[in-house]
Amino acid sequence: MRKRSSQQNEDPGRIEPLAKLPVFWNLTDKRAVIAGGSDAAAWKAELLAACGAHVDVYAEAEGIGAAMQDLVEGKKVVVQNQPWHTGVFHGAVMAIADCESDDEARAFSCAARAAGVAFNIIDRPAYCQFQFGSIVNRSPVILSISTDGAAPILAQAIRRRVETLLPPSLKGWAATAQALRTTVNSQLEPGPKRRAFWERFVDRCFSSTKPPSELDRQELVSDVERLCSLPITGSVIIVGAGPGDAELLTLKAVRCLQSADLILFDDGVSSDVLELARREAKRMLVGAVEEDEPGRDMNLRQLVTGLARTGKRVVLLKAGDAAASEAVASMITELQMAGLQVDLIPGISESAGLSARGHAPAYVEATAPRARNARAQAR
Incomplete structure (x- = not known):
């Protein structure tokens, strides 16, 4: 398992070095x-x-x-x-x-x-x-791809691939988002409710192959009104970060990292995994994987509970396969008894990670019974 350096532990950087700063310049009437x-x-x-x-x-x-x-x-x-x-x-x-x-x-x-x-x-x-850069135009959604001059043809090839992933209807949905922004900002405070609205909006956008209809717009306005009356509730998502290779994370794990308010992680979680997290999310190192201090798990549960009760979306990143951990299963039970919404996203073990990279024989999941039990408790 790849460990983070002590310097990384003290200051988990939010972004890797950039060759150039990507910016978008307003040239209207200039x-x-x-x-x-x-x-x-x-x-x-x-x-x-x-x-x-x-x-x-x-x-x-x-x-x-x-x-x-x-x-x-x-x-x-x-x-x-x-x-x-x-x-x-x-x-x-x-x-x-x-x-x-x-x-x-x-x-x-x-x-x-x-x-x-x-x-x-x-x-x-x-x-x-x-x-x-090489431009993908779904204005007001605009993507610019740069290789810092190293390989312009590569940038063009990336653009062609991205073009196939973004439906033409995205332009209409982005324009609708622009039109709704003032309404959403005036009625929903920054935080869980506002983000819940935009996450639902994104789900609608990418599940549709057509531009938004008038019915879609009415339903979006109804979503705003519904969220206004809902109580603020926090949530906890326990994510198995695997052996450190960000490419081995599940899509669901990546989505959770990109929608988190707070990310708690141990020092077995690699910088590559943290790089996928939402930039605005606060990050907190909560201990080393080898630590077995008396009361450590209890203190962590209390911390997670306190943060989630403020209405935050808390992600607890655990190195390896969180679903195979008895401590995680116990934590899920206690968090649910505290009235919190808890979800569990399994990761893969060190052995499975090596197997996936072709460095070891096929992994036999000896931990399957514990994993099933942990997932059952998460439900």
Whole structure:
């Protein structure tokens, strides 16, 4: 089983290092500058225009390609019949250039930097202040995929695969969410009720192949009204984190981690598993797997009970297969007697994990009787 370092135990990081910061920029009614009339420049110009920017293209008439001419005729961009110069950056928030040489790229980037304008030089990453990703467009849902310039074709392949996973109807559902947000925020306080509404919304969204109908919208409003009158109740989900390989978690376990308010974990839980958790969830290390201190289990039960009674969704991450643990079975019984809703999501043991990775013979589930008993008590 992979253990976390002592430094990780003290500060369980919420995110691994990023090559670049992914951001989404509001360009509505903002001025953007394009230098060059090539087809590559035209693609960037069309992208900026699609975001609502006012795009000025600086290129002489003989340098305007067919793709850029189509944008001009469609009144998506305005061509200034002249090459770029240091004065073109005034009032712009973004500048993009298709440069023929490193010298021109260097001059453009220096001029944009001096003017305080973010800049990108097409296919010259050394002179770029920001980069474009491969885009999946279900606006207002937008995904951008980047490989930090290492393999653009890989980013495109990932985009194609993601496209097949996201139904076209997602666009309509996202627009409905946007329209409902003010109502939801005004009637449901931040916390369990509001999250319960959006989780139900997501279930509806991905179970439908069609855009939301008027009946769907009415039912969503009814959900808000119903949740307003319900009492706040917390829940406890005990999740077996397995031997440390995040790929061996079940889909249900991942969904629980991504909807938790509080995550309690022992030091047998790997950083890879914690990386899948909801970013906003508070995390708390509650002991080492080897610990057998008197009263430790009792203290943990009291902690879990107290947190859940505040209306929080508490996830207790246990290394290995939580369903095979007699201590977990006992905890489930006591939490249920305290009136809490408890669920159990089994993990896999170290032996099964090795087998799944091809390092050991097929695993014989000697712990099956205990696992069945624990699951039965969870029900």
